[in-house]
Amino acid sequence: MSIKKINKDGFNSFVDGIIENNRVFGVQAKGDKFDFAPLGSATDLTLDYDVTLGPPKKYFPPPTETLLTFDETGTFESQHDCEPFVLIGVHPYDMVAINQMDQIFAQDNNDTHYFARRDNAVIIACDVVTPSKNVFASVMGTATVKDGFDILLTDIGDGYIAEAATEKGEAILEIANGKEPADSDIKKRQQVWENNEKQLNKHSLNCSPQQLPKLLENAYDHNVWEEKAKTCFSCGSCNQVCPTCYCFNVCDDINWDMQSGKRDRVWDGCLLDGFTKVAGDHEFRCNRADRFRHRIFRKAKYVPDKIDGQIACVGCGRCVNACLPDIANPINIYNTLLEDISV
Ligand code: SF4
Ligand code: SF4
Structure with a gap:
């Protein structure tokens, strides 16, 4: 799978390229807080946020959804939301939560309504830049994530390392104007991971x-x-x-x-x-x-x-x-x- 370094000054055109061809939701500022919302322009996207008010789970089982319609004859029609979308800015701990939900909704009766959305989503995760005041992801082993996303972005200061993990991610990453990261860039990403694994620790647990x-x-x-x-x-x-x-x-x-x-x-x-x-x-x-x-x-x-x-x-x-x-x-x-x- 591809890995690219995208310079900060070229990042907005990458995101605008995604918006041009897709329905996109991304993290945006709301006063001094942040939340996921429909994204119309790269300039509205914030990736150095601390935590969003609500989790990105709302795009998979949304707060309200119609499962089926029916009439007096007993005829019913299942409703599935299969419209593709791209979700930008999912933090590792939220990605772990989505991975858990994937397992839960696949158990017993496979939940086709959940998976209609999940299968049609492209998730662009991003490593944490600014720890929130009550995060304890380091303690729970969720400060970094290795799977579930389609692309992982890591801010290394002068640019982002963007690594595709799936074919869907690969297709999106193709439009990015980037170059192969140098060994020093890869080391910087490793450093971000190691720091986050230790520093997202505002509360400590007295057992494992x-x-x-x-x-x-x-x-x-x-x-x-x-x-x-x-x-x-x-x-x-x-x-x-x-x-x-x-x-x-x-x-x-x-x-x-x-x-x-x-x-x-x-x-x-x-x-x-x-x-x-x-x-x-x-x-x-x-x-x-x-x-x-x-x-x-x-x-x-x-x-x-x-x-x-x-x-x-x-x-x-x-x-x-x-x-x-x-x-x-x-x-x-x-x-x-x-x-x-x-x-
Ligand atoms: S624990 Fe706190 S947030 Fe939860 S229901 Fe009670 S008051 Fe509300
Ligand atoms: S800290 Fe744990 S229990 Fe509280 S909202 Fe986050 S995942 Fe849920």
């Missing part, structure tokens, strides 16, 4: 991530859940901003003609009251502390049990930023448990 499932096995009845949940608003922000949270609700919406309708899938969150409400108005996790515990168990016990021990927290720090009472940081919870439970 691999020990977390064992820690939680003995933590179900710990008082940390009640203590923390005392100030939880059940707002669900920690779920919504998390790149590894993928829970959804499915709702039927009948049209005014009362003869046809659609079935929508919408994001849901385990911290929200009503998340576990089922037919007959039964709710089996109506206690806030139980919901609070469930989120952490899902991150470090239930998902690792499903996908080869991978912890469903990539250390992006978004939940820490988003939680008003400052109780959502998984690292604080693990470290509190470690004071009482040995692993």
Whole structure:
């Protein structure tokens, strides 16, 4: 696969070349924050951002999508969004989260709605330049990423090293005006990786991530859940901003003609009251502390049990930023448990 060094002054024409022929979403400034949004010009793209408000997961299972339409005869038609797009600026920890979601949505019933988007996406990942105030990707082993993307960009100061990892990435990289990187450029990229593997560490964990499932096995009845949940608003922000949270609700919406309708899938969150409400108005996790515990168990016990021990927290720090009472940081919870439970 190709690898090119693209000088900073030639980078915008590369991005504008991508925009000319594709539907593109990229990271842009919103005041002093950043987020993914439709990209109309390379000058709007920001790659030295710290963290985006929301994760790029919104392009795969979007917050709301129609799964199928139906009518009174029982006829239904599945809806799939197959329109290709390019996503520019995905940080390594978010790429790891997308890789996890790929495995989750392929399990049991392969989710064709998810994969219609995923298969038609080109992901241009970029290494972190500016660590965010609550990132702990180094701790979780997600500060760099080796697969899942189509192109990886690394800012080495006077330019970007752009390396294609797939045929789709190769086709995009063809339009870049670049040259083969010198050995010194490759060394600079290696240095960026080594620095990020150490420096995206605003919170430290007092055990290895691999020990977390064992820690939680003995933590179900710990008082940390009640203590923390005392100030939880059940707002669900920690779920919504998390790149590894993928829970959804499915709702039927009948049209005014009362003869046809659609079935929508919408994001849901385990911290929200009503998340576990089922037919007959039964709710089996109506206690806030139980919901609070469930989120952490899902991150470090239930998902690792499903996908080869991978912890469903990539250390992006978004939940820490988003939680008003400052109780959502998984690292604080693990470290509190470690004071009482040995692993
Ligand atoms: S739990 Fe928090 S820090 Fe971990 S991936 Fe989710 S939002 Fe990021
Ligand atoms: S832990 Fe924080 S962000 Fe999550 S639901 Fe409770 S108050 Fe909201």
